[in-house]
Amino acid sequence: MSQPRLSFHRLWAVVLKEFIQMKRDRVTFGMMVGIPLMQLMMFGFAINSDPRHLPSAVHLADTGPFARTLVQALRTSDYFQIVHESGSEAESQRLLQLGEVQFVINIPIDFTRRLLRGERPTVLIEADASDPAATGPALNAVAQLANTVFNRDLPGPLAPLQAQNGPVDFRIHAHYNPENITQYNVVPGLMGVVLTMTMVIITGLAITRERERGTMENLLATPVRPFEVMAGKILPYIAVGYIQVSLILVAARFIFHVPMVGSLPLLYAVALLFIAANLAVGITFSTLAKNQLQAVQMAFFFFLPSILLSGFMFPFRGMPNWAQAVGSCLPNTHFLRIVRGILLKGNGLAEITPEIWPLLLFLAVAMTIGVKRYRQTLD
Amino acid sequence: MSAPDFAIDVTGVTKRFGDKTVVDEIALQVRRGEIYGFLGPNGSGKTTFIRMLCGLLTPDAGAGTCLGYDVRTQQAEIKRNVGYMTQKFSYYEDLSIRENLDFVGRIYGIPDRRAAVQRSLDRLGLAKRSHQLAGQLSGGWKQRLALAASLLHSPKLLLLDEPTAGVDPKARREFWDEIHQLAADGLTVLITTHYMDEAERCHRLAYLAYGRLLAGGTLAEVLAAAQLFTWSVAGPDLRALAAALRGRPGVEQVTAFGNTLHVSGRDATGLDATVAALREPRHEWKRIPAGLEDVFIGLMDSAKDNFA
Numbered sequence A: 001m002s003q004p005r006l007s008f009h010r011l012w013a014v015v016l017k018e019f020i021q022m023k024r025d026r027v028t029f030g031m032m033v034g035i036p037l038m039q040l041m042m043f044g045f046a047i048n049s050d051p052r053h054l055p056s057a058v059h060l061a062d063t064g065p066f067a068r069t070l071v072q073a074l075r076t077s078d079y080f081q082i083v084h085e086s087g088s089e090a091e092s093q094r095l096l097q098l099g100e101v102q103f104v105i106n107i108p109i110d111f112t113r114r115l116l117r118g119e120r121p122t123v124l125i126e127a128d129a130s131d132p133a134a135t136g137p138a139l140n141a142v143a144q145l146a147n148t149v150f151n152r153d154l155p156g157p158l159a160p161l162q163a164q165n166g167p168v169d170f171r172i173h174a175h176y177n178p179e180n181i182t183q184y185n186v187v188p189g190l191m192g193v194v195l196t197m198t199m200v201i202i203t204g205l206a207i208t209r210e211r212e213r214g215t216m217e218n219l220l221a222t223p224v225r226p227f228e229v230m231a232g233k234i235l236p237y238i239a240v241g242y243i244q245v246s247l248i249l250v251a252a253r254f255i256f257h258v259p260m261v262g263s264l265p266l267l268y269a270v271a272l273l274f275i276a277a278n279l280a281v282g283i284t285f286s287t288l289a290k291n292q293l294q295a296v297q298m299a300f301f302f303f304l305p306s307i308l309l310s311g312f313m314f315p316f317r318g319m320p321n322w323a324q325a326v327g328s329c330l331p332n333t334h335f336l337r338i339v340r341g342i343l344l345k346g347n348g349l350a351e352i353t354p355e356i357w358p359l360l361l362f363l364a365v366a367m368t369i370g371v372k373r374y375r376q377t378l379d
Numbered sequence B: 001m002s003a004p005d006f007a008i009d010v011t012g013v014t015k016r017f018g019d020k021t022v023v024d025e026i027a028l029q030v031r032r033g034e035i036y037g038f039l040g041p042n043g044s045g046k047t048t049f050i051r052m053l054c055g056l057l058t059p060d061a062g063a064g065t066c067l068g069y070d071v072r073t074q075q076a077e078i079k080r081n082v083g084y085m086t087q088k089f090s091y092y093e094d095l096s097i098r099e100n101l102d103f104v105g106r107i108y109g110i111p112d113r114r115a116a117v118q119r120s121l122d123r124l125g126l127a128k129r130s131h132q133l134a135g136q137l138s139g140g141w142k143q144r145l146a147l148a149a150s151l152l153h154s155p156k157l158l159l160l161d162e163p164t165a166g167v168d169p170k171a172r173r174e175f176w177d178e179i180h181q182l183a184a185d186g187l188t189v190l191i192t193t194h195y196m197d198e199a200e201r202c203h204r205l206a207y208l209a210y211g212r213l214l215a216g217g218t219l220a221e222v223l224a225a226a227q228l229f230t231w232s233v234a235g236p237d238l239r240a241l242a243a244a245l246r247g248r249p250g251v252e253q254v255t256a257f258g259n260t261l262h263v264s265g266r267d268a269t270g271l272d273a274t275v276a277a278l279r280e281p282r283h284e285w286k287r288i289p290a291g292l293e294d295v296f297i298g299l300m301d302s303a304k305d306n307f308a
Helices: A008-024 A024-043 A063-076 A089-098 A111-116 A132-148 A182-212 A215-220 A226-254 A266-287 A293-307 A321-329 A331-345 A349-373 B047-054 B076-079 B097-108 B115-122 B137-151 B167-184 B219-228 B238-245 B267-276 B292-308
Strands: A052-058 A081-087 A103-107 A122-126 A167-174 B008-017 B020-031 B036-041 B061-066 B081-083 B159-162 B187-194 B204-209 B212-217 B227-232 B253-257 B260-267 B284-288
Touching: A008 A024, A008 A226, A008 A331, A008 B008, A008 B097, A024 A182, A024 A226, A052 A063, A063 A081, A063 A103, A063 A111, A063 A132, A081 B036, A089 A103, A089 A122, A089 A349, A103 B076, A132 A182, A167 B081, A182 A215, A182 A293, A182 A331, A182 B204, A226 A266, A226 A349, A266 A293, A266 A331, A266 A349, A293 A331, A321 A331, A331 A349, B008 B047, B008 B187, B020 B047, B020 B061, B020 B187, B020 B204, B020 B212, B036 B047, B036 B167, B047 B159, B047 B187, B076 B081, B081 B137, B097 B115, B097 B137, B097 B212, B115 B137, B137 B167, B204 B219, B204 B292, B212 B219, B212 B292, B219 B292, B227 B238, B227 B267, B238 B253, B238 B260, B238 B267, B253 B292, B260 B267, B260 B292
Parallel strands: A052 A081, A052 A103, A122 A167, B036 B187, B036 B204, B081 B159, B159 B187
Antiparallel strands: A103 A122, B008 B020, B008 B061, B204 B212, B227 B260, B227 B284, B253 B260
């Protein structure tokens, strides 16, 4: 006489009820639509900072002393941290696309020869400019560097070479966001921020509200199973999450003219994972919170690092190590990289996989805690 | 196995929260089709006991059946066949009456839901208000809605936790007429209340204090078992008389009822002696049968001495 594990009519009953309540609760409904719009407007004007020690790769076709001096000078500028020595153009491209390095510095094969001839050899710096805040200061530093880097290496008869408005010609190739438009970076990032905020708060409230108003007791006295209540509450909000994603994409396309290079279906698919991860956090909070106020407070506790340490507001690489470690535990950090990767770099499934598994891990952990804490009886 | 004519048949039911024993070895048998009144002061464990009956809480000790299902292992079956009306209104205030009933109907998977909801609306006189939000209803209407919702799946046992708190006398009377009608149709009802007039409308009663069952049976049985003797006195200066009576041998309770005092105690000889000593011509003394309220207050006081 045991009960079937899941009943669709009961699940549907909860889903339907949630939608009606969503419709009645004008304030929350307004929040779900208003927050994405408000944040779009507010963060459309981004914050700049001065990140240093950006991971870079060098592609040395010429290993002469001048080339090494140049690399050393870039290093001492504090902006560049040489983490890779790239062997080919293809490898350089891959490093940029995966986001392993921010810059690739290409020293051409005839660098020393042309320098000594006073021909101003060209050094190509390829930058992952999807976040202009991260690359801007470093590229400014390069411009300064060009004039002075060889002052000691070009003494005596070579001194005139110093004069010609810099002996080296730095060419910057800004990939993914050539015009350094901040919105290209911020607007896709907003997707993660908006989803984090609304999904966590709203699910946190949805269950705490039942408890606070006493309706949970009634619900638990019916045959409805805990999983059905939980899933029934989550499903409507997944729909809301998708509306928010679409809203931001439309604004990104038509208001901010953000390029969309990659696959939108892929983005929508990954968004489900991210939405689910946030809903699981919300559910977990709602099992911990005694009332709706506490649920909101907990949500903010989660929201703040998600906005500050995820690479949304400040360049991720500009943060100290501990902050990067905290940021790496947050789903938003990985989702931001996925969204930016897909939209700006045209990344496919293969390129975003390193960011998907942390999301999956997070979802699994949050879901386990949430379901464990959510109990059928009141004991 | 319980006899089939008991809707509730439990023994030794105990529930502890931390080191506080809220329900202490309660045994209860309720016959099918009976209206069983559950009385006791606030915090006496009535609600906790009801929650254990309907599968919301698992007892720490004790065993028994509810509608023939084991209260420890067959909570899912119990939930399907029991209607529970909580002390606090616990339907959705931001849903209309019809939407609330519809939700309940879906949860229980009631066949031909629309018709069932409509019948329920008609029967409880809610049809004209069906589109009103539950949150806008007055106490009496909320109570009707809660009753309609807890009956929608045709339960065999109805558990009512202080259903009439904050409801006006007329609505209370209608509510009780409804309950009697349902019981006549075979529904078993367990109801908690603080109102003595309501207790007197139950077929049988139980009195709970400090988690223990102190008395049980029909109204007459409870009154007889209490062995409480009561005098009524009318006349001038009752306040001075009450002060004089308190603390005298045999006097356990002195309560003012309008223009009379009720003086009661279990020690008939002591009480009679005290009355004889204080008797004055200007007062009119009468021996009256003990009321339920006197009995319960007496039980509560003696329970305090024993357990608190």
